[in-house]
Amino acid sequence: MIMLLPVLTMLAALGSGIMAGLFFAFSSFIMTAFSKLPPEQGIAAMNSINVTxxxxxxxxxxxxxxxxxxxxxxxxxxxxxQPGSAWLLIGSLLYLIGVIAITVVFNVPLNDALQAILPASPEGTALWTRYFAEWVPWNHVRTFASTGSLIAFILAYGKLNAV
Incomplete structure (x- = not known):
């Protein structure tokens, strides 16, 4: 198992980095672009992403x-x-709590509600406003958590390879 740790750690860093990039894109410009669309178009675009x-x-x-x-x-x-164990644990917890748990508990239910609403209705417009107010901050948390996870795995990888 000890021999596999550097490889698994590098793969976890890569996965965390990919997810950090995805969440960063949503936080940096995708959601801002969607906010400039009429609600029914923004809802349709987000629903399309959530399906694809x-x-x-x-x-x-x-x-x-x-x-x-x-x-x-x-x-x-x-x-x-073993050297790097604390960083492995930190990286793992950041990803599992800050990405997986946040997604399941906060972002997915909001996505499901958005999928179930009639976009052109007054309810759709109200939900779109609430969606932004709730979904975007939780996405920021996922961005920071996945970036922190990436950093922790890189630090762990350095410690594992220093042995």
């Missing part, structure tokens, strides 16, 4: 990284005396 994002490559990056984080989190506890 559910594909194998996204699943591999999002859930594959989560699986790596579970393995690395357990390994960090079992091999606690």
């Amino acid at each position: 994002i559910l594909n194998a490559t996204f699943g591999m990056a999002f859930f594959g990284t989560a699986l790596l984080c579970i393995v690395l989190g357990i390994a960090s506890i079992v091999l606690w005396s």
Whole structure:
């Protein structure tokens, strides 16, 4: 297992970085662009993304990284005396809590509500306003958490390879 740690750590860093880039894009310009559209168009665009994002490559990056984080989190506890273990645990927890849990608890329910609404209705407009007020800040959390996870995995990788 110790021999695999650097490879698994690099893969977790890569996955965290991919997700950080995705969330950063939404926080930096995608949601801003959507906010300039009429609500029904913004809702349609976001709903389209929410449907098309559910594909194998996204699943591999999002859930594959989560699986790596579970393995690395357990390994960090079992091999606690090994250099880099604390960084492995920090990176794993940041990703699992700050990306996976936040997505499941906050972002996905908002996405589901957006999918269920009639975009051109008054309810659609009201939901779109609420969606921005709630979805975007949680996306910022995911951006920071995945970036922190990436940094922690890079630090862990450096410690693991220094041995």
